Amino acid sequence: MNGKNRIQRVLPKLKMFVLMPFKDELLEFYLSVKKHVEYMFNIDCKRADEIYWSSSSYFEKIIDSKDKTDIVLAICSGGNPNVMVEVGYSLGIGKQIIFITSDDPNDIPGDVRHYDFLFYDISNPRDFILDHLQRAIIDVCTQRLNIVRDSALEESV
Numbered sequence: 001m002n003g004k005n006r007i008q009r010v011l012p013k014l015k016m017f018v019l020m021p022f023k024d025e026l027l028e029f030y031l032s033v034k035k036h037v038e039y040m041f042n043i044d045c046k047r048a049d050e051i052y053w054s055s056s057s058y059f060e061k062i063i064d065s066k067d068k069t070d071i072v073l074a075i076c077s078g079g080n081p082n083v084m085v086e087v088g089y090s091l092g093i094g095k096q097i098i099f100i101t102s103d104d105p106n107d108i109p110g111d112v113r114h115y116d117f118l119f120y121d122i123s124n125p126r127d128f129i130l131d132h133l134q135r136a137i138i139d140v141c142t143q144r145l146n147i148v149r150d151s152a153l154e155e156s157v
Helices: 003-010 024-041 058-067 081-092 125-156
Strands: 015-019 044-047 071-075 096-101 117-119
Touching: 015 024, 015 081, 024 044, 024 071, 024 125, 071 081, 071 125, 081 096, 096 125, 117 125
Parallel strands: 015 044, 015 071, 071 096, 096 117
Antiparallel strands: none
């Protein structure tokens, strides 16, 4: 059994919710990220338009999805107000967020500027994914594992 299969058996399948403006120029970038995250990490990666159909309102489905997600990837390029509202909600419920942007650092909205941002070039998603995003996902997963381990240790005492 190779290492990837062994990890997949031990860890529950994580979920990543992607917050992003729905712009044509970001679609290829998103699809590259999604493909890599799902293949390399066995993480279910979705954005709002991929949420299951139900009779709930669109906003209720987004809230429900964020409540059930493990990692939030926030593409904050352009300062889209809808993305910023969803970021605020995600922060409010304690979700771990990976912030990314292609904007100049001075154009990042002031209320989230103090967070670490990964900067990407939309014309080169592969390098961004391999050099930056992959490390950030590993860091977030490691933090989650440490929390689970610490909780288990406390329960055994």
